[in-house]
Structures are given as structure tokens and as C-alpha cells.
Amino acid sequence: MLLATHDGLYDVSKKQAVKVGPANDLMGFSAAMDQGVFYASGHPGQDFSLPGPLGLIKTRDGGKTWEQLSRQGESDFHALTTTKSGIVAFDGTLRTSTDGITWKTIAVGFIPAVLAGNPYSDTVLATTREGVQRSTDGGATWALEKSSPIIQFAAFASAKEAVGVASDGNVHFSADGGTTWKRTGKISGVVQALAATEGAEGKPWIWAATSTGLVVSTDGGATFRPSDAD
Template sequence: MPLCFMTRGRFAVGFSAAAVLVMTLSACSSGSPVATAPSTAGAGLPSSHVHGLSVNSQTDQVLLATHEGLFDVTKPKSSATQIGETNDLMGFTAAADQGVFYASGHPGPGSDMPNPMGLIRSVDGGKTWEQLSRQGESDFHALATAKSGIIAYDGTLQTSPDGKTWSPATADFVPAVLAGNPETDTVLATTRDGLQRSTDGGKTWALNTEAPIVQFVAFASGTEIFGVEPDGAVHYSTDAGSTWTRTGSIKGQVQAITAVKKTEGKPAIWAATTEGLVVSTDGGNIFRTPPTAR
């Protein structure tokens, strides 16, 4: 029976001299998912459980992967639009090509997907999904794409060049969040002991003892990365996660983040929180409610 997070990448925090972070885990059955995140449905988000966030750098489309399915929240909150079936997308990540996403989780009402769904892929922006592998076997709570393929965790950290064949990674940690970028084979994993870093597409890993203990992490480009601590403190790296600089802070309990590199200026970081959707366009210093989500 695979282990899964009681809330998507949720940590219970206790700071000592070493700032030790304790991650709460729970065994999941193959039946109903156990997401227990605090409700955000009244805070400008269409769902109580946000598991993933994606912003298209070319079209500015904002998508939320949630307990109730995939939602387009680019327009004002009253016009949040569900895309595709109502499936619990516990794991969610964007690929390099426009409109291509990978996901995992549990089927919702009326879905003909197996439980758990294994790895599924959409090539039409989330409208329809195809089954790639491990249907009825894996509920990947952490997913990332890198230059050489896909990295995923379902109780075992695994890598795949095509989403169909899998190999176990050399790792002895439990990732809360996996993050990668199609430009590079550098992959990051947030864990209770600190930030793990891979430079070979997730096959082998090393703990970065100099990095802050972050709960969430997201690539804006192959080298620019944001990390967020459990208390909302934001950190920024320009060297693919080797060194970090403290920037601003996010209010509210963060559930998911993503980052976007624009053609000019500093990258943007987006966050879905218990208080709603926020964005920083100045490299993580100041966060505001985006105009489209007011």
C-alpha cells in the first residue's frame, strides 16, 4: 500500500536549532482519496483542495489541479471554468509542449478511469486524458518533468523516459514536492530533512545542506527557481538551486506554487493559498491578488 500525504505536500512544522521539519504521512487505500486541506472555496478559488498550479507563459492561462478536477481561473473568480472530467488530480505537472500535462490520482464520479489512475496525459489542455502506465497501481502524489523524462513518487521514487517504462531512482527520502524544467535535467525535491537535488533527471540525488528548508519549489527557467518555506518565506535561486537568496513572504497557507519566466524583467511566482491566488512579478518580493482573480 503506497504512502501518501494527508494534504498535498503538507508539513507539520517544529523549529529547533536545526530547524527540523516533520512531514505527516498517512497510508492511502485504493479507494477514496484522503485530501484534508483547509477550505479555500470561499477565497477566490473553485475548490477546497488545490494540488497543482500552472500558468502558461505565452497565453497567461491560469490552471488549478484540484480535488474536484482541473479548473481555468484566468477570468474572474465567478467565471472559473472546469476543464474535462471530475477526477482528483493528486499529482499534476506541465510538459514542454503547449497544452500537454501529466497527472495522477483518483477517478471522480462518472469517470471510467481505474483507481488509482496511474500516469495519465493530456495533449489538449486537460480536456481529455489518455492512460499511459501503472493504471490501478500508482497514485503519484509528486510529479515533475525534466529534459530526459518524468520523475514521480508513489511510495517509490521513479523515473521514466516516456511515461510508460519506469526505473527506481537511487533515493532514500520521501518527497513532498518534485520540481523540474524541460530545459534541464536538474530536479529538486523538498523533504523533511531539506532540499534534495539531482542533476541527472532524478536518477541520483544529493542533499543540499546550504539550502533553506522549503516546502514548495518551482522552476521559472532552467536556472531560476523559487522556494517557499512552511511559514510563507520566499527564496530565489539563479543557479539551479545551488544557492538561495531570501526575498519576500506569502500570506496564508500555501497549497501550490508555480513560476513563469517572461521575455523581459524578473520571473513571476504564483501561489494558491487558503486566502486565494496571489502573484509576484518582481522576483518574489511583493505579492498581490492578480487582476484576473479579483
């Protein structure tokens, strides 16, 4: 499991988180369907020679090395995700791409803090001040889920299971791709990044980078502990 931060990419699957690759400021990050393939955007670190902003970059070796795909020097995709159909990203304009090179502009009336998707589904969630905007066609059309919580961060653990964290640290879980939600617990500290993987049914594993360190939950967000704890 990889977690993208302002200080680079970290492998959080081991007891002690390990930095992977260059220390880029990764504003957007998303996994592809193939093993070890990820997309990212943001700003280059001091040891990275690509122009800034990064546009869309891609790794095929789990974050050790990166290649340029498109919009270098043009786009800082603060929100970025992959779907079954391609890529959805936001750099002040919502854009979709089937190949990461050519882009289509999507007119929307919201500004997403985070875009969350899964490479095995065309459902995308956008966290906004009004609630969760939801797309079921890879980002082409959107609808506000009026009963959704106001969450700042969101991540898919599987094609159906999603987790979200509000600005106050409250954790929410959805078993139906973001249609309905239930509160499960709370994270202490200011959350800066979120990732999730499938666990026991209804209890995904959740990692969060916070102002006090990296924490993990193995019970769907009911409880959290430091990721390096026994």
C-alpha cells in the same frame, strides 16, 4: 498557465481562474515540452471514469481530455515532474521513465513532498524535511544541498530560475537551478499548490493556491495580490 489542485485543473492566466476538464484530485502535475501537453496523477473525480488511483495520465489539449499511460490502479504519484530526459515521480518509491510507460526504480533515502523540474533541463529538485535534494541527471542520482532552505513547495519558472515556499509562507528564489537561494517575500495563508513562469530577469511570476484563494506575484515573490485583482 495551469494550476493543479485537489478540485481539478484551473487556467489562471486570465483575471478570473477558470476550471479546465474533469474535477480530478490532482496530486501530481507537470508540463511537457510540447504545447498543451501535461502529465498528472492522483484520484479520479466523480465525473471521471478511469480507475483510481490514476497512475500516470496525459493530456494533449491543455487538460480538457486525458488518456491513460501506465500504472492505473497502482500509483498515486503525489510528486511528479518532467525533465529533458523524461519523467520523475514518487508513489512511495522514486521512479523514472523515459516514455511514461516503463519505469525504473531509484533507491533514495528521502521522501519528497514535491518534485520540481523543467522539460528543458535535467535538473530536478526534491523538497524534503532535511532540505532540498538536487539531481542533475534526470533523477538518477541525488545530493542534499546543505545550504538550502527548508521548503515545502518548489517550481521552476525556466530551466534555471526556481522558486520555493516554506511551510510558514516564506518565499525563496534561486537563479542557478536550486544551488543557492535568497528569501524574497512571504505568502499569507496556507499554500496548497505552486506554479511559476519566467518574467523579468530574476523576477518570475509566481502563482499560489492558498487557503484564502489564488494569489499571484509578478516581482519574484516580493509581493502578492489576489489573482483576480486589477
